[in-house]
Amino acid sequence: MLEDEFGREVTGVRISLTDRCNFDCVYCHNEGLGDTRGPMDPRDNEMSTDDVVRFLEVCEEFGVRKAKFTGGEPMLRDDLEEIIRRTPDSIETSLTTNGTFLPGRAEALVDAGLERVNVSQDALDPEAFREVTKSGAYDDVIEGVLAAVDAGLDPVKLNMVVFEATAGYVPEMVEHVAENDGLQLQLIEYMPELAGRPEWAVDIERVHGWLSDQADRIENREMHHRTRYWVDGGMVEIVDPVENPEFCANCHRVRVTHEGYLKGCLNRNDDLKPMGEMTRPEIREAFRETVADRVPYYGEYMVKNDDGEWVVNEEYLSTPAPAGD
Structure with missing residues:
Protein backbone atom coordinates (compact mmCIF):
# COMPACT_ATOMS: atom_id res chain seq x y z
CA MET A 1 0.00 0.00 0.00
CA LEU A 2 1.37 3.41 -0.97
CA GLU A 3 1.78 6.12 1.66
CA ASP A 4 2.31 9.85 1.09
CA GLU A 5 4.74 12.16 2.92
CA PHE A 6 2.17 12.79 5.64
CA GLY A 7 1.60 9.16 6.58
CA ARG A 8 -1.70 8.82 4.73
CA GLU A 9 -2.12 5.43 3.09
CA VAL A 10 -4.02 5.46 -0.20
CA THR A 11 -6.82 2.97 0.32
CA GLY A 12 -9.38 4.27 -2.18
CA VAL A 13 -9.78 5.72 -5.67
CA ARG A 14 -12.56 7.86 -7.10
CA ILE A 15 -12.92 7.35 -10.84
CA SER A 16 -14.83 9.75 -13.08
CA LEU A 17 -16.10 7.71 -16.02
CA THR A 18 -17.48 10.67 -17.99
CA ASP A 19 -18.09 14.39 -17.71
CA ARG A 20 -21.41 14.03 -19.54
CA CYS A 21 -24.54 14.56 -17.47
CA ASN A 22 -28.30 14.75 -18.03
CA PHE A 23 -28.62 17.26 -15.16
CA ASP A 24 -27.22 20.80 -14.91
CA CYS A 25 -26.92 21.28 -11.14
CA VAL A 26 -26.15 24.86 -10.19
CA TYR A 27 -23.40 23.82 -7.75
CA CYS A 28 -21.64 21.35 -10.06
CA HIS A 29 -17.85 21.53 -10.18
CA ASN A 30 -17.37 18.32 -12.18
CA GLU A 31 -14.99 16.61 -9.77
CA GLY A 32 -13.02 19.81 -9.33
CA LEU A 33 -12.40 20.33 -13.05
CA GLY A 34 -15.04 23.01 -13.58
CA ASP A 35 -18.08 22.86 -15.82
CA THR A 36 -16.55 21.02 -18.77
CA ARG A 37 -19.58 18.94 -19.66
CA GLY A 38 -20.14 18.55 -23.37
CA PRO A 39 -22.49 16.66 -25.71
CA MET A 40 -24.38 13.69 -24.34
CA ASP A 41 -22.99 11.22 -26.87
CA PRO A 42 -19.94 9.09 -25.92
CA ARG A 43 -16.64 10.75 -26.72
CA ASP A 44 -13.23 9.49 -27.72
CA ASN A 45 -11.47 11.17 -24.79
CA GLU A 46 -13.20 8.98 -22.19
CA MET A 47 -11.21 6.09 -20.80
CA SER A 48 -12.19 2.82 -22.43
CA THR A 49 -13.54 -0.16 -20.53
CA ASP A 50 -10.15 -1.87 -20.73
CA ASP A 51 -8.36 1.29 -19.58
CA VAL A 52 -10.50 1.52 -16.44
CA VAL A 53 -10.14 -2.17 -15.66
CA ARG A 54 -6.37 -2.09 -16.20
CA PHE A 55 -6.14 0.87 -13.83
CA LEU A 56 -8.15 -1.01 -11.19
CA GLU A 57 -5.88 -4.04 -11.54
CA VAL A 58 -2.87 -1.82 -10.80
CA CYS A 59 -4.78 -0.33 -7.85
CA GLU A 60 -5.16 -3.86 -6.49
CA GLU A 61 -1.38 -4.30 -6.72
CA PHE A 62 -1.01 -1.23 -4.49
CA GLY A 63 -3.49 -2.50 -1.91
CA VAL A 64 -6.37 -0.17 -2.79
CA ARG A 65 -9.55 -1.52 -1.22
CA LYS A 66 -12.32 0.77 -2.50
CA ALA A 67 -13.31 2.25 -5.86
CA LYS A 68 -16.12 4.77 -6.33
CA PHE A 69 -17.38 5.46 -9.85
CA THR A 70 -18.53 9.02 -10.52
CA GLY A 71 -19.06 11.47 -13.37
CA GLY A 72 -20.69 13.58 -14.70
CA GLU A 73 -23.35 10.91 -14.64
CA PRO A 74 -21.54 7.53 -14.68
CA MET A 75 -24.67 5.63 -15.71
CA LEU A 76 -24.44 7.28 -19.12
CA ARG A 77 -21.70 4.71 -19.68
CA ASP A 78 -23.28 1.63 -21.26
CA ASP A 79 -20.29 -0.42 -20.09
CA LEU A 80 -20.71 0.42 -16.39
CA GLU A 81 -21.91 -3.08 -15.51
CA GLU A 82 -18.95 -4.61 -17.36
CA ILE A 83 -16.48 -2.33 -15.56
CA ILE A 84 -17.93 -3.31 -12.19
CA ARG A 85 -17.99 -6.99 -13.12
CA ARG A 86 -14.31 -6.88 -14.11
CA THR A 87 -13.17 -4.95 -11.04
CA PRO A 88 -10.84 -7.15 -8.93
CA ASP A 89 -12.73 -8.99 -6.20
CA SER A 90 -10.59 -7.45 -3.45
CA ILE A 91 -11.85 -3.93 -4.32
CA GLU A 92 -15.23 -2.80 -3.00
CA THR A 93 -17.24 -0.91 -5.63
CA SER A 94 -19.65 1.97 -5.12
CA LEU A 95 -21.39 4.50 -7.34
CA THR A 96 -22.44 8.15 -7.15
CA THR A 97 -25.34 8.89 -9.49
CA ASN A 98 -28.30 11.21 -9.94
CA GLY A 99 -30.47 8.09 -9.89
CA THR A 100 -32.47 8.60 -13.07
CA PHE A 101 -31.21 5.41 -14.72
CA LEU A 102 -31.39 3.16 -11.66
CA PRO A 103 -34.96 1.91 -12.26
CA GLY A 104 -33.86 -0.09 -15.29
CA ARG A 105 -30.38 -1.07 -14.17
CA ALA A 106 -30.15 -1.40 -10.39
CA GLU A 107 -30.52 -5.18 -10.38
CA ALA A 108 -27.97 -5.61 -13.18
CA LEU A 109 -25.50 -3.43 -11.28
CA VAL A 110 -25.92 -5.57 -8.16
CA ASP A 111 -25.50 -8.73 -10.22
CA ALA A 112 -22.28 -7.24 -11.61
CA GLY A 113 -20.96 -6.71 -8.08
CA LEU A 114 -21.91 -3.14 -7.10
CA GLU A 115 -22.03 -2.90 -3.30
CA ARG A 116 -23.12 0.65 -2.46
CA VAL A 117 -24.74 3.66 -4.12
CA ASN A 118 -25.04 7.37 -3.39
CA VAL A 119 -27.91 9.23 -5.08
CA SER A 120 -27.90 13.02 -5.42
CA GLN A 121 -31.15 14.42 -4.03
CA ASP A 122 -31.18 18.01 -2.85
CA ALA A 123 -34.88 18.49 -2.12
CA LEU A 124 -38.15 16.60 -1.64
CA ASP A 125 -40.25 19.11 -3.56
CA PRO A 126 -40.27 18.74 -7.38
CA GLU A 127 -40.11 22.48 -8.03
CA ALA A 128 -37.28 23.05 -5.56
CA PHE A 129 -35.51 20.06 -7.10
CA ARG A 130 -35.92 21.58 -10.56
CA GLU A 131 -34.45 24.89 -9.42
CA VAL A 132 -31.28 23.21 -8.17
CA THR A 133 -30.79 20.55 -10.85
CA LYS A 134 -32.34 22.30 -13.86
CA SER A 135 -34.08 18.97 -14.46
CA GLY A 136 -37.66 17.80 -14.32
CA ALA A 137 -36.63 14.25 -13.48
CA TYR A 138 -37.68 14.34 -9.81
CA ASP A 139 -40.02 11.34 -10.11
CA ASP A 140 -37.31 9.34 -11.89
CA VAL A 141 -34.90 9.99 -9.03
CA ILE A 142 -37.45 8.90 -6.41
CA GLU A 143 -38.13 5.76 -8.44
CA GLY A 144 -34.41 5.17 -8.79
CA VAL A 145 -33.83 5.33 -5.04
CA LEU A 146 -36.60 2.78 -4.47
CA ALA A 147 -35.17 0.54 -7.19
CA ALA A 148 -31.75 0.64 -5.53
CA VAL A 149 -33.23 -0.31 -2.15
CA ASP A 150 -35.27 -3.12 -3.72
CA ALA A 151 -32.16 -4.41 -5.51
CA GLY A 152 -30.34 -4.78 -2.19
CA LEU A 153 -28.14 -1.69 -2.29
CA ASP A 154 -29.48 -0.48 1.04
CA PRO A 155 -28.63 1.63 2.80
CA VAL A 156 -28.87 4.04 -0.12
CA LYS A 157 -27.08 7.25 0.83
CA LEU A 158 -28.76 10.45 -0.38
CA ASN A 159 -26.28 13.21 -1.22
CA MET A 160 -27.52 16.73 -0.45
CA VAL A 161 -25.31 19.76 -1.10
CA VAL A 162 -26.01 22.33 1.61
CA PHE A 163 -25.99 25.91 0.35
CA GLU A 164 -28.28 28.93 0.33
CA ALA A 165 -30.91 27.32 -1.90
CA THR A 166 -31.15 24.02 0.00
CA ALA A 167 -30.30 24.73 3.65
CA GLY A 168 -33.96 25.20 4.54
CA TYR A 169 -34.77 21.68 3.35
CA VAL A 170 -32.36 19.95 5.74
CA PRO A 171 -34.95 19.23 8.50
CA GLU A 172 -37.40 17.54 6.12
CA MET A 173 -34.59 15.50 4.53
CA VAL A 174 -33.50 14.34 7.98
CA GLU A 175 -37.10 13.37 8.74
CA HIS A 176 -37.34 11.61 5.37
CA VAL A 177 -34.43 9.23 6.04
CA ALA A 178 -35.68 8.60 9.60
CA GLU A 179 -39.07 7.53 8.24
CA ASN A 180 -37.78 5.36 5.38
CA ASP A 181 -35.82 2.20 6.10
CA GLY A 182 -32.88 1.69 3.77
CA LEU A 183 -32.00 5.38 3.42
CA GLN A 184 -29.23 7.52 4.92
CA LEU A 185 -28.42 11.19 4.38
CA GLN A 186 -25.07 12.74 3.51
CA LEU A 187 -24.96 16.53 3.86
CA ILE A 188 -22.14 17.95 1.73
CA GLU A 189 -20.72 21.39 2.44
CA TYR A 190 -20.86 23.72 -0.55
CA MET A 191 -17.38 24.45 -1.92
CA PRO A 192 -17.16 27.98 -3.37
CA GLU A 193 -13.47 27.46 -4.22
CA LEU A 194 -14.61 25.03 -6.90
CA ALA A 195 -18.16 26.05 -7.77
CA GLY A 196 -17.84 29.84 -7.40
CA ARG A 197 -20.61 32.03 -5.96
CA PRO A 198 -19.22 32.36 -2.40
CA GLU A 199 -22.40 34.20 -1.41
CA TRP A 200 -24.23 30.85 -1.66
CA ALA A 201 -22.18 29.29 1.15
CA VAL A 202 -23.80 28.74 4.56
CA ASP A 203 -22.17 28.19 7.94
CA ILE A 204 -21.95 24.41 8.17
CA GLU A 205 -21.29 24.67 11.90
CA ARG A 206 -24.89 25.80 12.34
CA VAL A 207 -25.99 22.57 10.69
CA HIS A 208 -23.71 20.61 13.03
CA GLY A 209 -25.21 22.46 15.98
CA TRP A 210 -28.79 21.81 14.91
CA LEU A 211 -28.11 18.11 14.38
CA SER A 212 -26.32 17.87 17.74
CA ASP A 213 -29.45 19.19 19.42
CA GLN A 214 -31.65 16.67 17.59
CA ALA A 215 -29.40 13.62 17.75
CA ASP A 216 -29.89 10.54 19.88
CA ARG A 217 -26.30 9.47 19.17
CA ILE A 218 -23.18 11.06 17.64
CA GLU A 219 -20.17 9.29 16.12
CA ASN A 220 -16.90 10.59 14.67
CA ARG A 221 -15.46 8.55 11.81
CA GLU A 222 -11.78 8.20 10.95
CA MET A 223 -12.46 8.70 7.24
CA HIS A 224 -12.06 12.43 6.64
CA HIS A 225 -12.85 12.96 10.34
CA ARG A 226 -16.57 13.00 9.48
CA THR A 227 -19.35 13.28 12.05
CA ARG A 228 -22.45 11.06 12.00
CA TYR A 229 -25.71 11.89 13.77
CA TRP A 230 -28.56 9.50 14.52
CA VAL A 231 -31.89 11.34 14.64
CA ASP A 232 -35.04 9.31 15.38
CA GLY A 233 -33.33 6.23 13.96
CA GLY A 234 -32.11 7.90 10.77
CA MET A 235 -28.40 8.36 10.07
CA VAL A 236 -27.09 11.73 8.87
CA GLU A 237 -23.44 12.34 8.01
CA ILE A 238 -21.79 15.70 7.28
CA VAL A 239 -18.99 16.07 4.74
CA ASP A 240 -17.35 19.40 5.58
CA PRO A 241 -13.99 19.89 3.85
CA VAL A 242 -13.96 23.68 3.59
CA GLU A 243 -11.26 25.25 5.79
CA ASN A 244 -11.00 21.92 7.64
CA PRO A 245 -7.39 20.67 8.08
CA GLU A 246 -8.60 17.54 9.90
CA PHE A 247 -10.69 16.54 6.90
CA CYS A 248 -7.67 16.71 4.61
CA ALA A 249 -5.38 15.05 7.16
CA ASN A 250 -7.67 12.00 7.08
CA CYS A 251 -8.04 11.75 3.30
CA HIS A 252 -6.92 8.38 1.91
CA ARG A 253 -7.99 8.56 -1.74
CA VAL A 254 -6.78 9.75 -5.10
CA ARG A 255 -8.92 10.69 -8.08
CA VAL A 256 -8.96 9.86 -11.78
CA THR A 257 -10.49 12.11 -14.44
CA HIS A 258 -12.58 10.71 -17.29
CA GLU A 259 -9.64 11.40 -19.63
CA GLY A 260 -7.26 9.26 -17.58
CA TYR A 261 -5.41 11.83 -15.48
CA LEU A 262 -4.60 11.14 -11.84
CA LYS A 263 -5.00 13.89 -9.26
CA GLY A 264 -4.13 13.82 -5.58
CA CYS A 265 -6.82 16.20 -4.34
CA LEU A 266 -10.28 17.33 -5.41
CA ASN A 267 -9.27 20.97 -4.88
CA ARG A 268 -6.14 20.83 -7.05
CA ASN A 269 -5.72 20.74 -10.80
CA TYR A 297 -5.01 21.38 1.15
CA TYR A 298 -5.99 23.40 4.20
CA GLY A 299 -3.52 24.50 6.83
CA GLU A 300 -0.23 23.82 5.02
CA TYR A 301 -0.50 23.81 1.25
CA MET A 302 -3.24 26.43 1.33
CA VAL A 303 -3.14 29.22 3.92
CA LYS A 304 -5.04 32.47 4.39
CA ASN A 305 -3.33 35.73 3.46
CA ASP A 306 -3.81 39.07 5.21
CA ASP A 307 -7.01 39.66 3.22
CA GLY A 308 -8.51 36.36 4.40
CA GLU A 309 -8.15 34.68 1.00
CA TRP A 310 -6.85 31.13 0.53
CA VAL A 311 -3.52 31.15 -1.33
CA VAL A 312 -0.75 28.65 -2.04
CA ASN A 313 1.80 28.55 0.79
CA GLU A 314 5.01 29.36 -1.10
CA GLU A 315 7.09 28.66 2.00
CA TYR A 316 5.61 25.18 2.21
CA LEU A 317 6.38 24.51 -1.45
CA SER A 318 10.00 25.55 -1.05
CA THR A 319 10.50 23.54 2.16
CA PRO A 320 8.76 20.14 1.91
CA ALA A 321 7.63 18.69 5.21
CA PRO A 322 9.43 15.60 6.49
CA ALA A 323 7.70 12.25 6.16
CA GLY A 324 5.07 11.60 8.79
CA ASP A 325 4.27 15.25 9.54
Missing part, protein backbone atom coordinates in the same frame (compact mmCIF):
# COMPACT_ATOMS: atom_id res chain seq x y z
CA ASP A 270 -2.07 21.78 -10.85
CA ASP A 271 -0.97 18.21 -10.16
CA LEU A 272 -2.74 16.29 -12.95
CA LYS A 273 -0.65 13.30 -14.01
CA PRO A 274 -1.34 11.58 -17.34
CA MET A 275 -1.20 7.80 -17.52
CA GLY A 276 -0.04 7.85 -21.14
CA GLU A 277 -1.39 4.95 -23.16
CA MET A 278 -2.68 3.37 -19.94
CA THR A 279 -0.17 0.53 -19.95
CA ARG A 280 0.48 -1.05 -16.57
CA PRO A 281 3.99 0.44 -16.24
CA GLU A 282 2.68 3.92 -17.09
CA ILE A 283 -0.21 3.58 -14.65
CA ARG A 284 2.12 2.40 -11.87
CA GLU A 285 4.54 5.29 -12.43
CA ALA A 286 1.79 7.94 -12.51
CA PHE A 287 0.12 6.45 -9.43
CA ARG A 288 3.36 6.49 -7.43
CA GLU A 289 4.11 10.07 -8.49
CA THR A 290 0.60 11.23 -7.61
CA VAL A 291 0.79 9.75 -4.13
CA ALA A 292 4.28 11.17 -3.58
CA ASP A 293 3.08 14.66 -4.57
CA ARG A 294 -0.01 14.71 -2.36
CA VAL A 295 -0.24 17.68 -0.02
CA PRO A 296 -2.71 18.79 2.66
Whole structure:
Protein backbone atom coordinates (compact mmCIF):
# COMPACT_ATOMS: atom_id res chain seq x y z
CA MET A 1 0.00 0.00 0.00
CA LEU A 2 1.37 3.41 -0.97
CA GLU A 3 1.78 6.12 1.66
CA ASP A 4 2.31 9.85 1.09
CA GLU A 5 4.74 12.16 2.92
CA PHE A 6 2.17 12.79 5.64
CA GLY A 7 1.60 9.16 6.58
CA ARG A 8 -1.70 8.82 4.73
CA GLU A 9 -2.12 5.43 3.09
CA VAL A 10 -4.02 5.46 -0.20
CA THR A 11 -6.82 2.97 0.32
CA GLY A 12 -9.38 4.27 -2.18
CA VAL A 13 -9.78 5.72 -5.67
CA ARG A 14 -12.56 7.86 -7.10
CA ILE A 15 -12.92 7.35 -10.84
CA SER A 16 -14.83 9.75 -13.08
CA LEU A 17 -16.10 7.71 -16.02
CA THR A 18 -17.48 10.67 -17.99
CA ASP A 19 -18.09 14.39 -17.71
CA ARG A 20 -21.41 14.03 -19.54
CA CYS A 21 -24.54 14.56 -17.47
CA ASN A 22 -28.30 14.75 -18.03
CA PHE A 23 -28.62 17.26 -15.16
CA ASP A 24 -27.22 20.80 -14.91
CA CYS A 25 -26.92 21.28 -11.14
CA VAL A 26 -26.15 24.86 -10.19
CA TYR A 27 -23.40 23.82 -7.75
CA CYS A 28 -21.64 21.35 -10.06
CA HIS A 29 -17.85 21.53 -10.18
CA ASN A 30 -17.37 18.32 -12.18
CA GLU A 31 -14.99 16.61 -9.77
CA GLY A 32 -13.02 19.81 -9.33
CA LEU A 33 -12.40 20.33 -13.05
CA GLY A 34 -15.04 23.01 -13.58
CA ASP A 35 -18.08 22.86 -15.82
CA THR A 36 -16.55 21.02 -18.77
CA ARG A 37 -19.58 18.94 -19.66
CA GLY A 38 -20.14 18.55 -23.37
CA PRO A 39 -22.49 16.66 -25.71
CA MET A 40 -24.38 13.69 -24.34
CA ASP A 41 -22.99 11.22 -26.87
CA PRO A 42 -19.94 9.09 -25.92
CA ARG A 43 -16.64 10.75 -26.72
CA ASP A 44 -13.23 9.49 -27.72
CA ASN A 45 -11.47 11.17 -24.79
CA GLU A 46 -13.20 8.98 -22.19
CA MET A 47 -11.21 6.09 -20.80
CA SER A 48 -12.19 2.82 -22.43
CA THR A 49 -13.54 -0.16 -20.53
CA ASP A 50 -10.15 -1.87 -20.73
CA ASP A 51 -8.36 1.29 -19.58
CA VAL A 52 -10.50 1.52 -16.44
CA VAL A 53 -10.14 -2.17 -15.66
CA ARG A 54 -6.37 -2.09 -16.20
CA PHE A 55 -6.14 0.87 -13.83
CA LEU A 56 -8.15 -1.01 -11.19
CA GLU A 57 -5.88 -4.04 -11.54
CA VAL A 58 -2.87 -1.82 -10.80
CA CYS A 59 -4.78 -0.33 -7.85
CA GLU A 60 -5.16 -3.86 -6.49
CA GLU A 61 -1.38 -4.30 -6.72
CA PHE A 62 -1.01 -1.23 -4.49
CA GLY A 63 -3.49 -2.50 -1.91
CA VAL A 64 -6.37 -0.17 -2.79
CA ARG A 65 -9.55 -1.52 -1.22
CA LYS A 66 -12.32 0.77 -2.50
CA ALA A 67 -13.31 2.25 -5.86
CA LYS A 68 -16.12 4.77 -6.33
CA PHE A 69 -17.38 5.46 -9.85
CA THR A 70 -18.53 9.02 -10.52
CA GLY A 71 -19.06 11.47 -13.37
CA GLY A 72 -20.69 13.58 -14.70
CA GLU A 73 -23.35 10.91 -14.64
CA PRO A 74 -21.54 7.53 -14.68
CA MET A 75 -24.67 5.63 -15.71
CA LEU A 76 -24.44 7.28 -19.12
CA ARG A 77 -21.70 4.71 -19.68
CA ASP A 78 -23.28 1.63 -21.26
CA ASP A 79 -20.29 -0.42 -20.09
CA LEU A 80 -20.71 0.42 -16.39
CA GLU A 81 -21.91 -3.08 -15.51
CA GLU A 82 -18.95 -4.61 -17.36
CA ILE A 83 -16.48 -2.33 -15.56
CA ILE A 84 -17.93 -3.31 -12.19
CA ARG A 85 -17.99 -6.99 -13.12
CA ARG A 86 -14.31 -6.88 -14.11
CA THR A 87 -13.17 -4.95 -11.04
CA PRO A 88 -10.84 -7.15 -8.93
CA ASP A 89 -12.73 -8.99 -6.20
CA SER A 90 -10.59 -7.45 -3.45
CA ILE A 91 -11.85 -3.93 -4.32
CA GLU A 92 -15.23 -2.80 -3.00
CA THR A 93 -17.24 -0.91 -5.63
CA SER A 94 -19.65 1.97 -5.12
CA LEU A 95 -21.39 4.50 -7.34
CA THR A 96 -22.44 8.15 -7.15
CA THR A 97 -25.34 8.89 -9.49
CA ASN A 98 -28.30 11.21 -9.94
CA GLY A 99 -30.47 8.09 -9.89
CA THR A 100 -32.47 8.60 -13.07
CA PHE A 101 -31.21 5.41 -14.72
CA LEU A 102 -31.39 3.16 -11.66
CA PRO A 103 -34.96 1.91 -12.26
CA GLY A 104 -33.86 -0.09 -15.29
CA ARG A 105 -30.38 -1.07 -14.17
CA ALA A 106 -30.15 -1.40 -10.39
CA GLU A 107 -30.52 -5.18 -10.38
CA ALA A 108 -27.97 -5.61 -13.18
CA LEU A 109 -25.50 -3.43 -11.28
CA VAL A 110 -25.92 -5.57 -8.16
CA ASP A 111 -25.50 -8.73 -10.22
CA ALA A 112 -22.28 -7.24 -11.61
CA GLY A 113 -20.96 -6.71 -8.08
CA LEU A 114 -21.91 -3.14 -7.10
CA GLU A 115 -22.03 -2.90 -3.30
CA ARG A 116 -23.12 0.65 -2.46
CA VAL A 117 -24.74 3.66 -4.12
CA ASN A 118 -25.04 7.37 -3.39
CA VAL A 119 -27.91 9.23 -5.08
CA SER A 120 -27.90 13.02 -5.42
CA GLN A 121 -31.15 14.42 -4.03
CA ASP A 122 -31.18 18.01 -2.85
CA ALA A 123 -34.88 18.49 -2.12
CA LEU A 124 -38.15 16.60 -1.64
CA ASP A 125 -40.25 19.11 -3.56
CA PRO A 126 -40.27 18.74 -7.38
CA GLU A 127 -40.11 22.48 -8.03
CA ALA A 128 -37.28 23.05 -5.56
CA PHE A 129 -35.51 20.06 -7.10
CA ARG A 130 -35.92 21.58 -10.56
CA GLU A 131 -34.45 24.89 -9.42
CA VAL A 132 -31.28 23.21 -8.17
CA THR A 133 -30.79 20.55 -10.85
CA LYS A 134 -32.34 22.30 -13.86
CA SER A 135 -34.08 18.97 -14.46
CA GLY A 136 -37.66 17.80 -14.32
CA ALA A 137 -36.63 14.25 -13.48
CA TYR A 138 -37.68 14.34 -9.81
CA ASP A 139 -40.02 11.34 -10.11
CA ASP A 140 -37.31 9.34 -11.89
CA VAL A 141 -34.90 9.99 -9.03
CA ILE A 142 -37.45 8.90 -6.41
CA GLU A 143 -38.13 5.76 -8.44
CA GLY A 144 -34.41 5.17 -8.79
CA VAL A 145 -33.83 5.33 -5.04
CA LEU A 146 -36.60 2.78 -4.47
CA ALA A 147 -35.17 0.54 -7.19
CA ALA A 148 -31.75 0.64 -5.53
CA VAL A 149 -33.23 -0.31 -2.15
CA ASP A 150 -35.27 -3.12 -3.72
CA ALA A 151 -32.16 -4.41 -5.51
CA GLY A 152 -30.34 -4.78 -2.19
CA LEU A 153 -28.14 -1.69 -2.29
CA ASP A 154 -29.48 -0.48 1.04
CA PRO A 155 -28.63 1.63 2.80
CA VAL A 156 -28.87 4.04 -0.12
CA LYS A 157 -27.08 7.25 0.83
CA LEU A 158 -28.76 10.45 -0.38
CA ASN A 159 -26.28 13.21 -1.22
CA MET A 160 -27.52 16.73 -0.45
CA VAL A 161 -25.31 19.76 -1.10
CA VAL A 162 -26.01 22.33 1.61
CA PHE A 163 -25.99 25.91 0.35
CA GLU A 164 -28.28 28.93 0.33
CA ALA A 165 -30.91 27.32 -1.90
CA THR A 166 -31.15 24.02 0.00
CA ALA A 167 -30.30 24.73 3.65
CA GLY A 168 -33.96 25.20 4.54
CA TYR A 169 -34.77 21.68 3.35
CA VAL A 170 -32.36 19.95 5.74
CA PRO A 171 -34.95 19.23 8.50
CA GLU A 172 -37.40 17.54 6.12
CA MET A 173 -34.59 15.50 4.53
CA VAL A 174 -33.50 14.34 7.98
CA GLU A 175 -37.10 13.37 8.74
CA HIS A 176 -37.34 11.61 5.37
CA VAL A 177 -34.43 9.23 6.04
CA ALA A 178 -35.68 8.60 9.60
CA GLU A 179 -39.07 7.53 8.24
CA ASN A 180 -37.78 5.36 5.38
CA ASP A 181 -35.82 2.20 6.10
CA GLY A 182 -32.88 1.69 3.77
CA LEU A 183 -32.00 5.38 3.42
CA GLN A 184 -29.23 7.52 4.92
CA LEU A 185 -28.42 11.19 4.38
CA GLN A 186 -25.07 12.74 3.51
CA LEU A 187 -24.96 16.53 3.86
CA ILE A 188 -22.14 17.95 1.73
CA GLU A 189 -20.72 21.39 2.44
CA TYR A 190 -20.86 23.72 -0.55
CA MET A 191 -17.38 24.45 -1.92
CA PRO A 192 -17.16 27.98 -3.37
CA GLU A 193 -13.47 27.46 -4.22
CA LEU A 194 -14.61 25.03 -6.90
CA ALA A 195 -18.16 26.05 -7.77
CA GLY A 196 -17.84 29.84 -7.40
CA ARG A 197 -20.61 32.03 -5.96
CA PRO A 198 -19.22 32.36 -2.40
CA GLU A 199 -22.40 34.20 -1.41
CA TRP A 200 -24.23 30.85 -1.66
CA ALA A 201 -22.18 29.29 1.15
CA VAL A 202 -23.80 28.74 4.56
CA ASP A 203 -22.17 28.19 7.94
CA ILE A 204 -21.95 24.41 8.17
CA GLU A 205 -21.29 24.67 11.90
CA ARG A 206 -24.89 25.80 12.34
CA VAL A 207 -25.99 22.57 10.69
CA HIS A 208 -23.71 20.61 13.03
CA GLY A 209 -25.21 22.46 15.98
CA TRP A 210 -28.79 21.81 14.91
CA LEU A 211 -28.11 18.11 14.38
CA SER A 212 -26.32 17.87 17.74
CA ASP A 213 -29.45 19.19 19.42
CA GLN A 214 -31.65 16.67 17.59
CA ALA A 215 -29.40 13.62 17.75
CA ASP A 216 -29.89 10.54 19.88
CA ARG A 217 -26.30 9.47 19.17
CA ILE A 218 -23.18 11.06 17.64
CA GLU A 219 -20.17 9.29 16.12
CA ASN A 220 -16.90 10.59 14.67
CA ARG A 221 -15.46 8.55 11.81
CA GLU A 222 -11.78 8.20 10.95
CA MET A 223 -12.46 8.70 7.24
CA HIS A 224 -12.06 12.43 6.64
CA HIS A 225 -12.85 12.96 10.34
CA ARG A 226 -16.57 13.00 9.48
CA THR A 227 -19.35 13.28 12.05
CA ARG A 228 -22.45 11.06 12.00
CA TYR A 229 -25.71 11.89 13.77
CA TRP A 230 -28.56 9.50 14.52
CA VAL A 231 -31.89 11.34 14.64
CA ASP A 232 -35.04 9.31 15.38
CA GLY A 233 -33.33 6.23 13.96
CA GLY A 234 -32.11 7.90 10.77
CA MET A 235 -28.40 8.36 10.07
CA VAL A 236 -27.09 11.73 8.87
CA GLU A 237 -23.44 12.34 8.01
CA ILE A 238 -21.79 15.70 7.28
CA VAL A 239 -18.99 16.07 4.74
CA ASP A 240 -17.35 19.40 5.58
CA PRO A 241 -13.99 19.89 3.85
CA VAL A 242 -13.96 23.68 3.59
CA GLU A 243 -11.26 25.25 5.79
CA ASN A 244 -11.00 21.92 7.64
CA PRO A 245 -7.39 20.67 8.08
CA GLU A 246 -8.60 17.54 9.90
CA PHE A 247 -10.69 16.54 6.90
CA CYS A 248 -7.67 16.71 4.61
CA ALA A 249 -5.38 15.05 7.16
CA ASN A 250 -7.67 12.00 7.08
CA CYS A 251 -8.04 11.75 3.30
CA HIS A 252 -6.92 8.38 1.91
CA ARG A 253 -7.99 8.56 -1.74
CA VAL A 254 -6.78 9.75 -5.10
CA ARG A 255 -8.92 10.69 -8.08
CA VAL A 256 -8.96 9.86 -11.78
CA THR A 257 -10.49 12.11 -14.44
CA HIS A 258 -12.58 10.71 -17.29
CA GLU A 259 -9.64 11.40 -19.63
CA GLY A 260 -7.26 9.26 -17.58
CA TYR A 261 -5.41 11.83 -15.48
CA LEU A 262 -4.60 11.14 -11.84
CA LYS A 263 -5.00 13.89 -9.26
CA GLY A 264 -4.13 13.82 -5.58
CA CYS A 265 -6.82 16.20 -4.34
CA LEU A 266 -10.28 17.33 -5.41
CA ASN A 267 -9.27 20.97 -4.88
CA ARG A 268 -6.14 20.83 -7.05
CA ASN A 269 -5.72 20.74 -10.80
CA ASP A 270 -2.07 21.78 -10.85
CA ASP A 271 -0.97 18.21 -10.16
CA LEU A 272 -2.74 16.29 -12.95
CA LYS A 273 -0.65 13.30 -14.01
CA PRO A 274 -1.34 11.58 -17.34
CA MET A 275 -1.20 7.80 -17.52
CA GLY A 276 -0.04 7.85 -21.14
CA GLU A 277 -1.39 4.95 -23.16
CA MET A 278 -2.68 3.37 -19.94
CA THR A 279 -0.17 0.53 -19.95
CA ARG A 280 0.48 -1.05 -16.57
CA PRO A 281 3.99 0.44 -16.24
CA GLU A 282 2.68 3.92 -17.09
CA ILE A 283 -0.21 3.58 -14.65
CA ARG A 284 2.12 2.40 -11.87
CA GLU A 285 4.54 5.29 -12.43
CA ALA A 286 1.79 7.94 -12.51
CA PHE A 287 0.12 6.45 -9.43
CA ARG A 288 3.36 6.49 -7.43
CA GLU A 289 4.11 10.07 -8.49
CA THR A 290 0.60 11.23 -7.61
CA VAL A 291 0.79 9.75 -4.13
CA ALA A 292 4.28 11.17 -3.58
CA ASP A 293 3.08 14.66 -4.57
CA ARG A 294 -0.01 14.71 -2.36
CA VAL A 295 -0.24 17.68 -0.02
CA PRO A 296 -2.71 18.79 2.66
CA TYR A 297 -5.01 21.38 1.15
CA TYR A 298 -5.99 23.40 4.20
CA GLY A 299 -3.52 24.50 6.83
CA GLU A 300 -0.23 23.82 5.02
CA TYR A 301 -0.50 23.81 1.25
CA MET A 302 -3.24 26.43 1.33
CA VAL A 303 -3.14 29.22 3.92
CA LYS A 304 -5.04 32.47 4.39
CA ASN A 305 -3.33 35.73 3.46
CA ASP A 306 -3.81 39.07 5.21
CA ASP A 307 -7.01 39.66 3.22
CA GLY A 308 -8.51 36.36 4.40
CA GLU A 309 -8.15 34.68 1.00
CA TRP A 310 -6.85 31.13 0.53
CA VAL A 311 -3.52 31.15 -1.33
CA VAL A 312 -0.75 28.65 -2.04
CA ASN A 313 1.80 28.55 0.79
CA GLU A 314 5.01 29.36 -1.10
CA GLU A 315 7.09 28.66 2.00
CA TYR A 316 5.61 25.18 2.21
CA LEU A 317 6.38 24.51 -1.45
CA SER A 318 10.00 25.55 -1.05
CA THR A 319 10.50 23.54 2.16
CA PRO A 320 8.76 20.14 1.91
CA ALA A 321 7.63 18.69 5.21
CA PRO A 322 9.43 15.60 6.49
CA ALA A 323 7.70 12.25 6.16
CA GLY A 324 5.07 11.60 8.79
CA ASP A 325 4.27 15.25 9.54
